[in-house]
Amino acid sequence: MDRDAILAASKKHDIVPGRVYKYGTAGFRMNADLLDGVTFRVGLLSALRSRKLNGQTIGVMITASHNPAVDNGVKIVDPMGDMLEQEWEVHATNLVNAPSHEELVDYFYKLADSLKIDLTSPGKVIAGRDTRPSGKTLVTALADSLAATNTAYTDFKILTTPQLHYLTRCINTAGTPGSYGEVSEVGYYKKLVEAFYRALHGRRVSGKLNVDCANGVGGPKLTELLKHHDSSKTGLEVRVANDDVLRPEVLNLDCGADFVKTRQRAPASPKPAPGERWCSLDGDADRLIYYWIDPDTGFFMLDGDRIATLAASFIADLIRTAGLEGQLRIGLIQTAYANGSSTKYVEQHLQIPVVCTPTGVKHLHHAACSYDIGVYFEANGHGTVLFSQDALQVFKTKEPQSPAQKDALDTLSALGDLINQTVGDAISDMLMVEVILAHKGWSLRDWAMTYQDLPNRLVRVEVGNKDLFRTTDAERKLSHPEHCQDEIDKVVKKYTNARSFARASGTENACRVYAEAATRSEADELANKVAAIVKAYGG
Numbered sequence: 001m002d003r004d005a006i007l008a009a010s011k012k013h014d015i016v017p018g019r020v021y022k023y024g025t026a027g028f029r030m031n032a033d034l035l036d037g038v039t040f041r042v043g044l045l046s047a048l049r050s051r052k053l054n055g056q057t058i059g060v061m062i063t064a065s066h067n068p069a070v071d072n073g074v075k076i077v078d079p080m081g082d083m084l085e086q087e088w089e090v091h092a093t094n095l096v097n098a099p100s101h102e103e104l105v106d107y108f109y110k111l112a113d114s115l116k117i118d119l120t121s122p123g124k125v126i127a128g129r130d131t132r133p134s135g136k137t138l139v140t141a142l143a144d145s146l147a148a149t150n151t152a153y154t155d156f157k158i159l160t161t162p163q164l165h166y167l168t169r170c171i172n173t174a175g176t177p178g179s180y181g182e183v184s185e186v187g188y189y190k191k192l193v194e195a196f197y198r199a200l201h202g203r204r205v206s207g208k209l210n211v212d213c214a215n216g217v218g219g220p221k222l223t224e225l226l227k228h229h230d231s232s233k234t235g236l237e238v239r240v241a242n243d244d245v246l247r248p249e250v251l252n253l254d255c256g257a258d259f260v261k262t263r264q265r266a267p268a269s270p271k272p273a274p275g276e277r278w279c280s281l282d283g284d285a286d287r288l289i290y291y292w293i294d295p296d297t298g299f300f301m302l303d304g305d306r307i308a309t310l311a312a313s314f315i316a317d318l319i320r321t322a323g324l325e326g327q328l329r330i331g332l333i334q335t336a337y338a339n340g341s342s343t344k345y346v347e348q349h350l351q352i353p354v355v356c357t358p359t360g361v362k363h364l365h366h367a368a369c370s371y372d373i374g375v376y377f378e379a380n381g382h383g384t385v386l387f388s389q390d391a392l393q394v395f396k397t398k399e400p401q402s403p404a405q406k407d408a409l410d411t412l413s414a415l416g417d418l419i420n421q422t423v424g425d426a427i428s429d430m431l432m433v434e435v436i437l438a439h440k441g442w443s444l445r446d447w448a449m450t451y452q453d454l455p456n457r458l459v460r461v462e463v464g465n466k467d468l469f470r471t472t473d474a475e476r477k478l479s480h481p482e483h484c485q486d487e488i489d490k491v492v493k494k495y496t497n498a499r500s501f502a503r504a505s506g507t508e509n510a511c512r513v514y515a516e517a518a519t520r521s522e523a524d525e526l527a528n529k530v531a532a533i534v535k536a537y538g539g
Ligand SMILES: CC(=O)N[C@H]1[C@@H](OP(=O)(O)O)O[C@H](CO)[C@@H](O)[C@@H]1O
Pocket: 025, 026, 337, 359, 360, 361, 378, 380, 504, 505, 506, 507, 508, 512
C-alpha cells in the first residue's frame, strides 16, 4: 500500500468542510452532493475491515432507502451479511471527519496500527447501489479508494439492500458447511423461489397481490424474481406497481412503505380498489407493509407488528406440530414503537416472550440472535426471522413420527431458506407472508382480526437541542433532561390504557413523541401534551 497513492486519490474526493458527519442508524445518509468524499473514506474503512477479518469480503451499499431522490447514503456490511460492528462505527465517523487529506491518511495508518492490521495482506470489497442517479458517481469514489489501497473489488451494480447482504454472506461462506447460496443475483432469485415452492408444501395462494414498489429498486428486482417463478405451481399472481425507475423524481413520492406507514393511507396512485390485496416496499426494498381498502371501513394497514405476530404464531404452531416444543426457544423482539396490543397478544395469547430493544434494526437483530427462533420487526415493516444453526439442523435431521410432523419439519426447513437470514428483506418477507396466509387459508381481513391495535400517534418535535434528551429502559423512559419524565408520567396517568414516550431521533434533527390510548382522540391529545412538554424542555 502506498501512502502517496492514497493521498493523491483522496484529493479527488473532498468532504464538505465544517460539516460533522456521523455513522448513524443507517450509515452516512444525506444530500448526495455531500457524499463524494464520505464514500471515498468509507472505502478506506472497508479496506481496513476486510484485512482485519483475514481478507473476508466486506459489502458496501449505496442507498438512502425511503428518503427523497436527492439524498443518498453509504453503509458497510460485515462478512456474514449483518451490519457493521458497532465499535467500528466510531472508526468510520473518525475517518470521515478527518479535516484534511493529509490528516485522513495519517489517521488511516494510525488506525491500521492500533488495530494491528497487516496492510500487505489481501482485502476484498463488493458494492451495490439502489436506482438513484447519484449512486453511479459515488461508486467511482469508492472504486478509487479501493484501487489506492490495493483492495480487490467487485461492483454488483444495482441491487436491493438485502441482495447485497445476501451476496456478502454467500461469498464468505462459499465452499463451507454453512454455505448460504450461489454468489449471484440469479442465485438469490432461484433460492427464494425454490424455497417458496417448498414452504407452500402443496398449499395455494389465493388472490392476486398488488405490490407498490415505491418507484425504487424493488420494482425491477421483483420483476426479475417473477421470471423464475411459475405461478401455476403456487397460485401467486403479482401485479408490480410503481416501478418507474427512469424518473428519479418519483422515487418514494406519495408511495412506498414509509409513506403508507407514516401517513396511514394507501399510495396516491394507482388507487387500490376495495377488496384488492396490496403491499408496499420502500425505496431499497427492505421494508414491507400490507393493506387493503375495506368496502365498509376504508383503509386498513398490516404493519411490521402484524407481520411479526403472524410469523411468530405460525412458526410456534409448526414447532409444536413438529414435536420440538421445549427443545427450541422462540422469542419476539420489538421496539417501544410496537403497538401495545401486539405486545399483549404475543405475551398473553401466543405465550411467547417479548424483548424490547432501542430503535434501529441492529439492536433487534442482535437480541434475536439469542433465540433458536428470533422474530424481529420494527413497526415500520423492517425485520426478519432468524434461525439458529441448531434449529436449522434439527428441522433437517429429526425423524418425523407422522405425516403432520413431516409437513411441519419440511415447512420449517423451507422457511429457513426463504427468510433472509442476514437482514430484513421486503421481497423475502412478502413471500413468507404469502406462505403463511396460504397455510392458514386466511385473507388479509382474517389476519387483521387477530387483535385490535390501540389508536396511536407519532409526532416529530423540533427542539433547540435534541442531545439534551437521553433515554433508559430501551428508550421507554427519559433520564434527561431532569424532571421531564415525571411530567410525562403525570399526563399519561390521566388516560386509560395509555402509554407515551419521547426520544431524540437517530436519523433526523428532532425528537419523536409516541402516544397510544384507548381512543383516537385520547391518543392525539396525549401525543400533543407530551410534545408540548418535550418542546418546553428542549432548550
Ligand atoms: C420511529 C421510527 O420509525 N424510527 C425509524 C428511524 O429512526 P429514528 O432514530 O427514529 O429517526 O429510522 C431508522 C432507520 O431507518 C429506523 O430503524 C427507525 O425505525
